[in-house]
Ligand SMILES: Nc1ncnc2c1ncn2[C@@H]1O[C@H](COP(=O)(O)OP(=O)(O)OP(=O)(O)O)[C@@H](O)[C@H]1O
């Protein structure tokens with residue numbers, strides 16, 4: 432062990448052979464004797480107090496360091512630890528190579544590092560998890576990744592929220608924090624799974640269109656209404672209707688919505704028949720609805736009706752080291768999509784990810800990692816590949832960084848301006864795919880034709896961007 436000048440001093444030598452171990456694990460669990468030879472252990476407290484492992488490979492059981500991973504990595508870096516750190520999580524194990532800026536691709540150093548990761552993943556990690564009897568159990572809502580306490584709390588709450596079959600849920604969070612992931616998760620874990628999950632973005636359509644989208648219309652309801660059409664509330668049937676950016680609904684629609692939620696009845700535009708709805712309503716907002724209500728821009732009765740069950744998603748910058756976990760998860764996903772190798776990330780990349788403010792939250796991580804995987808050949812994600820230095824988008828805007836540069840107007844026209852900090856091609860592609868889907872009412876064949884791509888490619892994009900075509904409509 433090396434220690435910081437003020438830290439405790441101790442060497443993690445094997446009690447039997449007296450030599451330093453090949454690897455060390457930061458864990459609260461006692462190691463069985465069969466494991467002591469390859470692995471020494473230090474406790475999370477010791478690790479945070481500055482005791483630096485002497486071994487070149489360090490496994491970190493993240494379950495034992497809730498909310499402290501960022502501090503631990505900063506400690507290791509300050510103490511100039513050189514070696515491989517693997518953060519063990521239930522989702523993905525994240526290899527971080529600290530102080531690796533001198534590494535050259537293809538060098539013997541590169542081979543050494545690759546072998547170290549392979550050895551750790553194949554031998555050490557399974558041995559630690561199996562022989563200490565501490566396997567990771569995939570948590571409920573695995574799509575909402577993260578090991579920070581705030582996200583763990585939300586994951587623990589979600590099964591209860593999902594089970595509350597009729598409960599309206601308000602999902603709050605900045606752009607890109609995972610509101611849609613949560614909405615989809617609530618549906619998938621509820622008794623309504625298998626029934627339609629219908630999503631509508633209340634900012635995407637002008638008021639009158641949104642009204643007929645939601646409630647449907649009768650023939651002759653207005654000049655162009657040559658046929659009757661059912662709305663999304665009917666399409667949702669016994670499933671779930673997800674109202675995204677509900678803060679943008681006008682007063683009139685808010686009132687009609689409150690009636691559906693409370694009395695379960697509604698009328699199509701231009702219709703007289705009272706119809707009933709059995710759908711579950713989920714709503715999301717990146718706006719502070721309480722202030723909107725206080726300013727008179729959002730109805731109080733609807734606000735209180737929605738606010739019974741609330742899920743508040745934290746910003747990524749408040750989520751301890753979740754950016755590392757998400758970055759590695761996306762790196763592996765894109766590496767497999769684009770057929771590229773990925774080993775892990777360098778120490779500098781890790782520090783950049785930990786220090787960045789993430790105005791675009793998880794979506795920003797995904798976009799940055801996709802770009803890094805596509806444009807850089809190194810299998811170690813490094814600081815150069817991340818290129819995070821671009822100026823921050825306008826933080827005041829709820830959809831900072833995307834809507835300011837990319838504007839989709841109600842007619843479906845898309846206007847793109849390239850801001851100095853750049854724009855993700857993904858965001859543009861997403862908007863084009865979404866507009867085309869809307870133009871064809873989510874008809875896959877027609878949309879694929881419009882975009883000159885195969886239906887499979889379109890399905891891949893739909894999955895990638897998380898679009899949910901209304902079913903049964
Ligand atoms: N905790 C998470 N784990 C894994 N992926 C996530 C997580 N949170 C968000 N994502 C991913 O990040 C992207 C953005 O998430 P999502 O669309 O749910 O955000 P949002 O809050 O609805 O954003 P917006 O307000 O801009 O609509 C998606 O690709 C989603 O899959």
Ligand SMILES: [Mg+2]
Pocket residue numbers: 610611675
């Ligand atoms: Mg969303």
